[in-house]
Amino acid sequence: MLTVIIGGGPASLLVAQRLAEAGHQVRLFEAQATVGRKFLVAGHGGFNLSNAEELDRFASRYGPAAARFRELLGHFSPADMRAWAADLGIATFVGTSGRIFPIAAHKPADLLRAWLTRLRELGVEINTRHRWLGFVGATGLRLRDERPGPETGREFNLEPAATVLALGGASWAKTGSDGAWQPLLQAIGVPVVPFAPANCGAVVAWSDFFRQKIGRAPLKNIALRVNDGAEVRGEIMLTEYGLEGTPVYALTPQLRAALARDGHAVLGLNLKPDLTAAALLGKLQQRRAGASLPDLLRKSLHLGAPVPTLLRETSPDVATLSPAALAELLRAVPLPVTGLRPLDEAISTAGGIALAAVDEHLMLRQRPGTFVAGEMLDWEAPTGGYLLQGCFSTAAWVAKGIAERSQP
Numbered sequence: 001m002l003t004v005i006i007g008g009g010p011a012s013l014l015v016a017q018r019l020a021e022a023g024h025q026v027r028l029f030e031a032q033a034t035v036g037r038k039f040l041v042a043g044h045g046g047f048n049l050s051n052a053e054e055l056d057r058f059a060s061r062y063g064p065a066a067a068r069f070r071e072l073l074g075h076f077s078p079a080d081m082r083a084w085a086a087d088l089g090i091a092t093f094v095g096t097s098g099r100i101f102p103i104a105a106h107k108p109a110d111l112l113r114a115w116l117t118r119l120r121e122l123g124v125e126i127n128t129r130h131r132w133l134g135f136v137g138a139t140g141l142r143l144r145d146e147r148p149g150p151e152t153g154r155e156f157n158l159e160p161a162a163t164v165l166a167l168g169g170a171s172w173a174k175t176g177s178d179g180a181w182q183p184l185l186q187a188i189g190v191p192v193v194p195f196a197p198a199n200c201g202a203v204v205a206w207s208d209f210f211r212q213k214i215g216r217a218p219l220k221n222i223a224l225r226v227n228d229g230a231e232v233r234g235e236i237m238l239t240e241y242g243l244e245g246t247p248v249y250a251l252t253p254q255l256r257a258a259l260a261r262d263g264h265a266v267l268g269l270n271l272k273p274d275l276t277a278a279a280l281l282g283k284l285q286q287r288r289a290g291a292s293l294p295d296l297l298r299k300s301l302h303l304g305a306p307v308p309t310l311l312r313e314t315s316p317d318v319a320t321l322s323p324a325a326l327a328e329l330l331r332a333v334p335l336p337v338t339g340l341r342p343l344d345e346a347i348s349t350a351g352g353i354a355l356a357a358v359d360e361h362l363m364l365r366q367r368p369g370t371f372v373a374g375e376m377l378d379w380e381a382p383t384g385g386y387l388l389q390g391c392f393s394t395a396a397w398v399a400k401g402i403a404e405r406s407q408p
Contacts, residue, residue, distance in 0.1 A: 001025060001406050004141060004158055006132045007166040008035030009177070010388060011374030011395040013115060014084075015164050018399035020122035024406070027158075029130040029143055031176055036112045038168065038175035042347075042388070047108050049085065049092060050078040050100040050392075051385035061386045063253060065355060065379040069390065076396035078389060088114040099385050132167075134184045139163075139369055162369050162402045166395065169349035169375035170195040179349075181376070190366050191354040197346035198252050198380040199387075201244035202267065203339040210313045211240050217306040223247070223273035225332075226254040226265060233273060238306060243267075243335065249347065250382040255337055256350070269333040272301060280330060284323040293319050301330075348387050350380040361401030362394060369405075371398045 001024050005012045008030030016026045028035075051058060055077060059070035078100060082092045090111050091103045102111065119126065133142040136157050145154045170179030182192050206214075217238045223231040224247040236245035251267070258265035272280055283300045293311075297303040311318045314333055321329065343349065353376055357365060362377070364370045374391040381390055 001161045003162045003402060004160040005164040009166060009168055010039050011166040011391040014392055014395035015373055015399045016119055016124045018396060020124050022403050027125045029127045031131040033128055038172055038177050040108050041175055047102055048099050048385045050081045050389040052078055052094045052098045052100055061381045062379055072393040072397050076393045081392055135188060164371045164398055165376055166373040167376055169352060171344055171346040171349050173344050188366055190357050190364060193351040193354050193378045195349045195351035196256055197340045197343045198350045199249040199347035199383050200252060200345060201341040202242045202248050202255060202337045204242035204335055205338050213309055214238055214306045223270040224251060225268045226251050229254055246383060265337040267335040267337055269335055271330045281323060281327040284327050352376050352378040354378050362398050373398045
């Protein structure tokens with residue numbers, strides 16, 4: 001049974017591996033010169049494969065798609081991810097944050113190299129520089145050979161028993177994840193939710209003085225919230241355009257909703273989340289006569305640069321505030337967000353093929369025999385191992401669906 005996989009990211013490669021292990025003939029087509037490009041780029045920021053979080057809590061990270069992902073994670077869990085990596089010779093460990101990483105000796109390229117070796121051993125045919133052009137008839141696919149040489153530009157059709165689409169979302173276009181597949185799906189009536197940035201920086205209209213004085217500066221052990229929502233702890237980076245960091249990324253869905261609804265949003269920054277309101281006020285009331293605001297913040301609260309400048313930027317009258325008012329400010333510094341960074345800068349994207357457009361096997365209702373895996377589907381999750389795990393879990397589920405469908 002021939003299965004054709006379109007795309008060369010981690011979801012595609014895992015489907016290929018699982019099906020080849022089950023005895024299927026697999027041909028994979030990727031438009032770029034190499035496979036796994038986004039996988040390698042993502043690994044540069046910390047090779048975070050998954051997370052050791054309890055599965056119900058893990059599934060909740062997928063927001064509106066949590067129920068679907070609870071089932072997917074039950075089929076291919078973080079423990080299965082670790083076992084898969086170990087089978088390729090890549091040992092992993094659970095960090096203090098719960099995130100799962102390969103041990104320091106293993107780099108992203110090492111895992112990809114071992115993975116591709118395994119796929120070759122299994123007989124998977126990988127074709128790079130081949131672009132998918134669309135569907136032909138009920139089961140066919142149209143492709144174009146874009147390799148340099150006499151065959152360049154040659155178009156041809158294939159009639160696989162099953163097709164897997166795993167072309168990614170619409171961020172990091174240089175890796176091939178550009179969302180250019182959308183018209184091809186819409187042409188056959190598949191509903192596609194418009195793409196939006198996820199896990200991206202927030203834009204704050206800093207003054208020229210603030211940008212020049214601060215540039216880029218970290219704020220550690222803080223908490224953020226959108227409006228009256230739950231706080232997210234972590235570290236952020238003040239940047240020339242606004243701010244970025246794990247708490248910002250985790251709040252992207254709430255920011256996106258507020259911006260769409262109101263045209264603006266406010267992030268509340270808690271600079272001392274470990275102190276109760278009473279404890280914070282007590283420390284501020286110990287201010288000595290004549291002590292400057294920077295001295296008070298540094299000596300009483302261990303808040304040095306760039307905090308005084310940030311407070312003056314957001315609250316120009318901060319120097320005249322009473323201890324009670326200052327305490328209130330430090331627990332909710334208002335950061336007015338005017339937008340999100342561009343789609344192509346986002347770590348991931350929301351949007352894609354609507355989950356209602358696929359059945360319980362992640363097969364397109366409009367085109368039986370065509371399955372979808374990875375970020376082409378409309379789901380999102382925060383950083384911390386949830387994104388890659390989501391791609392793997394959807395891929396393993398698709399491979400299971402194809403295997404079951406092929407049985408007599």
